[in-house]
Amino acid sequence: MFAKKAFTLIELLVVIAIIAILAAILFPVFAQAKVAAKKTADLSNNKQLGTATAIYLSDSDDLYPMATGQNQSGGWGYNFNKYVPADWSASPGNPDRPYYSSSFFMNTIQPYVKNSDIKLGVGATTTDYQAAEAVAAGKKKEATSYAYNGYLQSWNATAVAAPAMLPMLSGSNGNIGAKGWGFANPVMSCDTPNAACVYLPGTPIPNSAFETCGTGNGATGGMYLTNGGGSYWTFGKGQNWAYADGHAKFKTAVATTTNTAHISGTDPWVANDTAGHSTSYFWDGCHAFLFRPTYDFSLTNL
Numbered sequence: 001m002f003a004k005k006a007f008t009l010i011e012l013l014v015v016i017a018i019i020a021i022l023a024a025i026l027f028p029v030f031a032q033a034k035v036a037a038k039k040t041a042d043l044s045n046n047k048q049l050g051t052a053t054a055i056y057l058s059d060s061d062d063l064y065p066m067a068t069g070q071n072q073s074g075g076w077g078y079n080f081n082k083y084v085p086a087d088w089s090a091s092p093g094n095p096d097r098p099y100y101s102s103s104f105f106m107n108t109i110q111p112y113v114k115n116s117d118i119k120l121g122v123g124a125t126t127t128d129y130q131a132a133e134a135v136a137a138g139k140k141k142e143a144t145s146y147a148y149n150g151y152l153q154s155w156n157a158t159a160v161a162a163p164a165m166l167p168m169l170s171g172s173n174g175n176i177g178a179k180g181w182g183f184a185n186p187v188m189s190c191d192t193p194n195a196a197c198v199y200l201p202g203t204p205i206p207n208s209a210f211e212t213c214g215t216g217n218g219a220t221g222g223m224y225l226t227n228g229g230g231s232y233w234t235f236g237k238g239q240n241w242a243y244a245d246g247h248a249k250f251k252t253a254v255a256t257t258t259n260t261a262h263i264s265g266t267d268p269w270v271a272n273d274t275a276g277h278s279t280s281y282f283w284d285g286c287h288a289f290l291f292r293p294t295y296d297f298s299l300t301n302l
Helices: 009-059 097-102
Strands: 126-127 167-170 176-180 240-242 248-252
Touching: 009 167, 009 240, 009 248
Parallel strands: 126 176
Antiparallel strands: 167 240, 240 248
16 A cells, blocks of 8 residues: 655745745736726716716706706705705705705705715715714615716706717816715706806807806806815726716826826826825816816816
8 A cells, every 4th residue: 555645845845835935926916907997887887877967857847957956036056965864854954945945956866866875986985974963764874976067057058069079077086985975076056045056158169169258157166175084096096987978987186286288188187196196176267177067168268
C-alpha cells in the first residue's frame, strides 16, 4: 500500500500566492461591473421618468409639470423643499408646505410612474431630512434624489428650443437622496403672489448666450448646492440625465478647477474638485445656463 502524498508547505504557499494574484486582478473588474450595472439601472430610471413625463404632457395640453404649487394666499413656494408624497406629514412644520408640494413634479407624475422606487438614484445614499417630523397614519416617505428643472414649470413643450439637449432631470442634487422630500434644481424666483410663475426669458444680447434680465416672476432663478454635500460624481465622473424630449443618457462632470465644459453644453458647474464637488455654477445673472428652455446650445460666447 502506498501512502498519499501531501502538499508541501512551499506548494501551498505557491497556490495561495496564485489565488491572491488572481483575486487582485479580478476584484477591480467585479467592482467596475457592479458600478456599470448600477449606472445602467439608474439610466433606466431616468428613461422611465422621462417617458412618464411625455405621457403627462399629452394629458396636460403639452405643459410640463410644476416645480411648486401655491399656498392659500396665492404665494409660490419656489424656495421650499417639497413633501413626497405631498401628504405624508402628520404635522407639517410649515402649514403651507403641503400646498406647495401637491403640484410638485415627483407627485404629479406618480399616476404615470406607479413606482416610487425609481425616484431615487440607484446607489444613492439616503438621509432622513427632518426625521423628527411625524408621519401620518397609513403614509410613507418616498425617497428622491433626481432634480427637476424648475425652469420647465408650466412651460409649453412645443416652445422648448432644443428638447434633445435641455435637461429635465439631472443629478444637481448630488448622490444623496432624502426620505420624503423632493427638490427642484434650478428654481425660478416667483415672489409675486397670484401671478403666473413661468420662465420669463430675458432680452437676448446679440451673438452671446447672455441675456438682459426681465422683471417679475420667472425672470430670474438660480441653483442650489448638492443635498447634504453630496458629490456630482454619481457613476465614475458623471451622472445620468433625462432630457426634455424624454430620452436619457450619461453626462460627464469634469474634474478641474478651470472648467470650460459649459461651452459645449456638457456641464452646468464652474468647476468640480477632485471629489466631484462644486461651489458655483454658470449663470448670466438671470438664469442658470443649460437649463433655460429657450437656450441656444450653439452659442459659445459665455
